[in-house]
Amino acid sequence: MQCSWEEPAFCDSKMMKGARRKKSDLKGGKIEKMVDHLVNTEINSQRIAAVESCFGASGQPLALPGRVLLGEGILTKECRKKAKPRIFFLFNDILVYGSIVINRRKYSSQHIIPLEEVTLESLPDTWNAKNRWMIKTSKKSFVVSAASDTEREEWIRHIEECVRRQLRATGRPPTMEHAAPWIPDKATDICMRCTQTKFSALTRRHHCRKCGFVVCGDCSRERFLMPRLSSKPLRVCGLCYRELVAEKRKEEEREPEEEGRRQPQQDLAHSRGTTYGASSGEDESDKSDEEKDGGSAGSWPTGVEFYASGVKWSSFHS
Numbered sequence: 001m002q003c004s005w006e007e008p009a010f011c012d013s014k015m016m017k018g019a020r021r022k023k024s025d026l027k028g029g030k031i032e033k034m035v036d037h038l039v040n041t042e043i044n045s046q047r048i049a050a051v052e053s054c055f056g057a058s059g060q061p062l063a064l065p066g067r068v069l070l071g072e073g074i075l076t077k078e079c080r081k082k083a084k085p086r087i088f089f090l091f092n093d094i095l096v097y098g099s100i101v102i103n104r105r106k107y108s109s110q111h112i113i114p115l116e117e118v119t120l121e122s123l124p125d126t127w128n129a130k131n132r133w134m135i136k137t138s139k140k141s142f143v144v145s146a147a148s149d150t151e152r153e154e155w156i157r158h159i160e161e162c163v164r165r166q167l168r169a170t171g172r173p174p175t176m177e178h179a180a181p182w183i184p185d186k187a188t189d190i191c192m193r194c195t196q197t198k199f200s201a202l203t204r205r206h207h208c209r210k211c212g213f214v215v216c217g218d219c220s221r222e223r224f225l226m227p228r229l230s231s232k233p234l235r236v237c238g239l240c241y242r243e244l245v246a247e248k249r250k251e252e253e254r255e256p257e258e259e260g261r262r263q264p265q266q267d268l269a270h271s272r273g274t275t276y277g278a279s280s281g282e283d284e285s286d287k288s289d290e291e292k293d294g295g296s297a298g299s300w301p302t303g304v305e306f307y308a309s310g311v312k313w314s315s316f317h318s
Contacts, residue, residue, distance in 0.1 A: 031070070031161040034318060035092045038068045047317070051089055055098060059110040068092045071158055073151070073314025074100070076129065076306065078143040080207070081185055083129060085300050086144075090155075090316075091115075092162055095135070103301030113137060116166040117175050120156055130307055136178040138228050143181060147306055147313040158316060179229060180212035191216035193237050210240035 038044045047069045052062050071090040076083045077097070087107050089096040093115055098107040113135070123132040123143060131152040132145045146152035167174060183192070185205050191197040197216035199205050206220045207213070209229060215237045222241035223233035236244065304311055 031092070031158065031165060034070065035068045035165075038070075038317065039066060044068055051096070054087075054105065054107045055110045056106065058108055059098070060112060062091070062094075062096065066092075067094075069317065070162070071155070071314065071316035073146075073155075074301070074306075075155070075314070076145040078129065078132075078145070078184060080182055083145070085306075088144075088155075088314075090158055090162065093166055095159065100301050113140075114166075115159070115163050116170050116172050118159065118163050119175060119178060120160060120163075122152075122156070134181060136175075136181075138175055138177055139179055141179045141181040147308075147311060151312070151314045154316060155314065177228075180208075180210060182207050182212045183214050185214060188214050191219055193219040193239060206235060208237035208240055209234040210236045210244065213237060 045063065048063045048067065051069065051072075052059060069089060069091055073088060074085050075088050075097075077086040085100055086097050087100055095113045095115060095118065097111050097113075099109040101108050117137045117139075119136045121134040121136060123134055125132065129143075129145050131147070131149050132143055133152060133156060134141060134143050146155060163174075189199055191199075192213040193215050197203060197218065199214075199216070203216065205214050206217060208215055208220055209226065210224075220235050220237050222236050222238060224236050224241055224244045225233045226244075300306060306313065
């Protein structure tokens with residue numbers, strides 16, 4: 001089945017009027033009213049079914065009672081090697097994104113983020129990326145860019161209002177601990193820890209899962225189990241490893257003496273594992289989402305420049 005979603009970049013002004021609502025429109029529970037208005041409508045069901053169709057069998061079912069699709073669009077996601085276009089869908093309770101295989105027809109590598117876990121942070125422009133902000137969760141944090149400042153503000157306002165709504169509904173406090181975003185490979189030619197090792201075709205880059213720094217193999221030989229990120233021990237730099245071990249020991253000192261005697265050696269052995277030699281080669285924990293997904297969608301889906309003035313890449317429903 002072909003996805004029926006139409007790309008916002010080429011919608012006329014009438015179709016896009018819902019995306020140009022004023023800041024005041026989102027105050028005083030406008031998202032709440034929008035959800036109530038759309039929740040049991042046929043158009044909402046059709047929109048969600050179209051998204052499911054685009055992801056196909058590789059994606060998870062998205063239609064749930066009470067779920068509403070509020071907005072969608074293409075954003076750039078700053079990946080390990082370069083910024084890439086990604087399709088994003090904002091629901092009232094989750095944020096979904098994926099790679100673009102065939103624009104408006106097929107998406108892959110679906111990722112679902114519960115909104116109650118999300119925190120946003122606005123970022124300054126760089127020489128090659130504008131209208132940036134960071135999406136932070138306890139498991140993954142990454143930077144995205146919108147085509148214009150207006151679109152960025154629309155995304156941020158809608159997401160933050162949905163997050164507040166979810167936190168009220170679940171009674172959960174805001175997430176305070178966030179995963180570190182990965183610093184892009186091109187940000188440095190040398191190891192950010194020892195500052196001595198120069199990267200090359202033979203000396204590859206690695207990323208510490210605790211701080212996100214780009215590091216060499218010698219500076220990231222250790223592994224440490226961080227349950228909120230993975231069920232397996234992950235690569236960390238030497239500095240973060242020492243800090244994590246110190247934090248673990250402090251936690252154990254606060255536990256009963258029997259637990260404190262039984263756990264330290266087991267935890268440290270499990271943290272180091274048998275992966276000392278793996279840092280100079282490839283292991284699964286070294287791969288970013290883009291590498292695991294096969295590096296798909298490395299180019300823009302149309303010939304239109306992303307930051308072209310007046311072109312809309314996102315729309316929000318009403």
